[in-house]
Amino acid sequence: MYMSKLYAPTLKEDPADAELASHRLLLRAGMIRKEAAGLYSYLPLAWRSIRKIENIVRDEMDAAGAQELMMPIMVDAELWRESGRIDAYGKELVRFDDRHGREFVLGPTHEETVTALVRNELRSYKQLPVNLYHIQDKFRDEFRPRFGLMRGREFIMKDAYSFSATQESLQEEYDKMKQAYANICERCYIKALPVVADSGEIGGDTSVEYMALADAGEASLVYCDECGFAADDEAASTKVVVTEGPGDGTLTKVETPGMGTIEAVAKFFGFPENGTRKSLALIDAEGKPVVAIVPGDHELNDCKAEHVFGKGYRMMTDEELQANGLHKGFIGPVNLPEGIRLVCDESLRESKQWACGANEVDYHFTGACPECDFTVDEWADLVTVVAGDPCPHCGKPLSAARGIEVSQVFQLGTKYSEAMGATFMDEDGKEKPLIMGCYGVGVSRSLAAVVEQHNDEHGIVWPVSVAPYEVAVIPLDPKKEECATVCEQIVDGLCAEGIEVVVDDRDERPGFKFADNDLMGFPYQVVLGKRGLKNGTVELKDRATGEREDVAIDEVVAKVA
Ligand code: ATP
Ligand code: MG
Ligand code: MG
Ligand code: MG
Numbered sequence: 001m002y003m004s005k006l007y008a009p010t011l012k013e014d015p016a017d018a019e020l021a022s023h024r025l026l027l028r029a030g031m032i033r034k035e036a037a038g039l040y041s042y043l044p045l046a047w048r049s050i051r052k053i054e055n056i057v058r059d060e061m062d063a064a065g066a067q068e069l070m071m072p073i074m075v076d077a078e079l080w081r082e083s084g085r086i087d088a089y090g091k092e093l094v095r096f097d098d099r100h101g102r103e104f105v106l107g108p109t110h111e112e113t114v115t116a117l118v119r120n121e122l123r124s125y126k127q128l129p130v131n132l133y134h135i136q137d138k139f140r141d142e143f144r145p146r147f148g149l150m151r152g153r154e155f156i157m158k159d160a161y162s163f164s165a166t167q168e169s170l171q172e173e174y175d176k177m178k179q180a181y182a183n184i185c186e187r188c189y190i191k192a193l194p195v196v197a198d199s200g201e202i203g204g205d206t207s208v209e210y211m212a213l214a215d216a217g218e219a220s221l222v223y224c225d226e227c228g229f230a231a232d233d234e235a236a237s238t239k240v241v242v243t244e245g246p247g248d249g250t251l252t253k254v255e256t257p258g259m260g261t262i263e264a265v266a267k268f269f270g271f272p273e274n275g276t277r278k279s280l281a282l283i284d285a286e287g288k289p290v291v292a293i294v295p296g297d298h299e300l301n302d303c304k305a306e307h308v309f310g311k312g313y314r315m316m317t318d319e320e321l322q323a324n325g326l327h328k329g330f331i332g333p334v335n336l337p338e339g340i341r342l343v344c345d346e347s348l349r350e351s352k353q354w355a356c357g358a359n360e361v362d363y364h365f366t367g368a369c370p371e372c373d374f375t376v377d378e379w380a381d382l383v384t385v386v387a388g389d390p391c392p393h394c395g396k397p398l399s400a401a402r403g404i405e406v407s408q409v410f411q412l413g414t415k416y417s418e419a420m421g422a423t424f425m426d427e428d429g430k431e432k433p434l435i436m437g438c439y440g441v442g443v444s445r446s447l448a449a450v451v452e453q454h455n456d457e458h459g460i461v462w463p464v465s466v467a468p469y470e471v472a473v474i475p476l477d478p479k480k481e482e483c484a485t486v487c488e489q490i491v492d493g494l495c496a497e498g499i500e501v502v503v504d505d506r507d508e509r510p511g512f513k514f515a516d517n518d519l520m521g522f523p524y525q526v527v528l529g530k531r532g533l534k535n536g537t538v539e540l541k542d543r544a545t546g547e548r549e550d551v552a553i554d555e556v557v558a559k560v561a
Contacts, residue, residue: 001469003504008045010516020216022451023148025460029520031468038145038153045468045520046447050156052466053443053450054135056187057158060180066131066160071113073137077103079112082420092140106139111416111438114161119422122434125165128424129173133160135443147216149448150404156443163417164435165426170411177409177439181210184441185406189463190449192406193223193230206411211403214452219405222398224391229398404449405442412436454544460521461544469502471560472522474513476529478505483528486553490526490538493557518543524560 008030018024026032031046042050058068077095080086086093086105094106107113114132122130135158145153162173178194185192192210211221211230223230389398417423417433426432447466454461464470471494475487487503494501502522504513510529517525527539537550540559551559 001502003502004506006045006502007043008520010519018148020147020150020448020452021455022150022216022448025451025455025519026148026448029460032148038142038151040149040152048468049447049462049466050443053188053446054156054158056465057135057184057441057443060183060187061133061158061160064131064176064180066133068134069132070134070136071110071117073107073139074104075107075110075113077105079116079420080105083112083115083416084419085112092142094139094141108138108140109157109438109440110134110159111161111412111436112420115416115420115422115436118163118434119417119420122163122422123424125424125426128434129162129164129169131160131162131173133158133439147448149444150216152444155445158441158443160439162437162439164437165424165432167435170435170437174409174411174437177437178208181407181409181439181441185210185212188446188450188466189454190406190446191453193221193403195221195230195403208409209405210407212406212449212453213401214404214449215402216452217402217404219403221401221403222389223401224394224396224398226396227391227394229391229394404445404452406446406449407441409439410437412438455521458515459519462521462523464523467521467523469500469522471499471501471524471526472504472517472520473501473526474504474517474528476510476513476527478507482533486533486538487528490553490556494560497557497561499560526556526560
């Protein structure tokens, strides 16, 4: 590919509204463009990387015995009625009528479709287990699409669904998927930790999320370097408090406590009716009280306060509460400082049951707010271990990290098969519901996660396995015959080795080309300069280490290969 032809409009300046490295750099490197909130076009370079991630995913799924197929994006809403999810899923689900007035949804995930697909034809235990997957655009009308590919409304997911006759068989499929997901992360050079997401009533590990470690992650984690214990705390992951309030970010005043008031306040903040389990007391950087609510047995600690509200915030001590004429249970006046918005997050409001998790059974916390209008999951349940605490497993001090959920495996059991009448004939001649698992990889989010983990001040630093091209050949005088000839020779040599090459044949200054190539982040750059060519050498630069070395023209291909 010649860069003079490549459609990769790079940007010199940082786009204004892109906070995260991945969002900023994918835009700047001319890889993605926004069409509307949460809707992105993948330009040619990004699309090449996406296809590489997809192929790694495919490879691992196939190796684990799953079979690829493709199901429609549009799903008959009737199936969602059968499963009962049509109302439960809330506004993330996009619904529409076709011209005949039949209702459809855009699949945010495909449990219903796949269950309906197999229910008439997967009839005998002899056919089981089966694991089916597809790689497809998903649509979720996220309340706050943001951070580029990280949280889109239309995004690419690999979703797989397994059908088993027994719990043991489901466990086997599930374990295979977990291994496949670990392999996928490794092959994409995503450093990720498996975190048990929700043990449910069954207990044990029935769902694991793979959390890519990155400061930009929405989830906060603690983990143990020694034994691999990891816990996440979705609760403190966003700096948003849910409330209706006056809507301008200010809660004016809530009167001093008395149990009734506390309950009202707890409800206002979306805590469960008996909100006394939680406590929260914050002061701002100047020591002014910001929020103090609800005494309880769970103390919010300084670390968590800083996490939720940002630097400078910590808990009020009992002395400080007293000195301010407050006591625990006091709220307000609450003038929320800049940067802390009070918004009503519909997606939280609608998720009536959620959990933050750990991969240690007793460290799961499940919270629900089935009644009240607004759900604050930020504080509703807090992981009781924080960085520095001893690992509950081995006692070594825990480290803190933030994480991006790149994938999740889930043991569904018979939830869908029972609701939708998907049964099979078992060995004993009895009709039983299929036992299901579902397994999702965020393909487009994984691309963003790779960039979060692999970038520097100059741009993206692609790992070879997912780089749009492996090598950029950069002739500094592309119009000079000698330079052009050597360029062609090297490109031919690289192509013959099956190495993907892009040639920067643009008529631009060297400095411009270097900056652009660093930004786009190809793993190797082969620079053809005047002086080197005279000596029969080119410069080989390793993008990751920044190391450059002069290499003889006829050795450079072998060196890269
Ligand atoms: P999140 O907690 O981030 O909202 P989720 O738990 O709702 O994600 P799943 O239903 O588990 O997502 O979907 C499987 C995978 O799809 C996720 O692990 C994630 O990588 C990806 N994914 C989910 N929502 C989005 C989105 N809005 N944009 C990009 N990728 C997404
Ligand atoms: Mg979600
Ligand atoms: Mg999630
Ligand atoms: Mg998930």
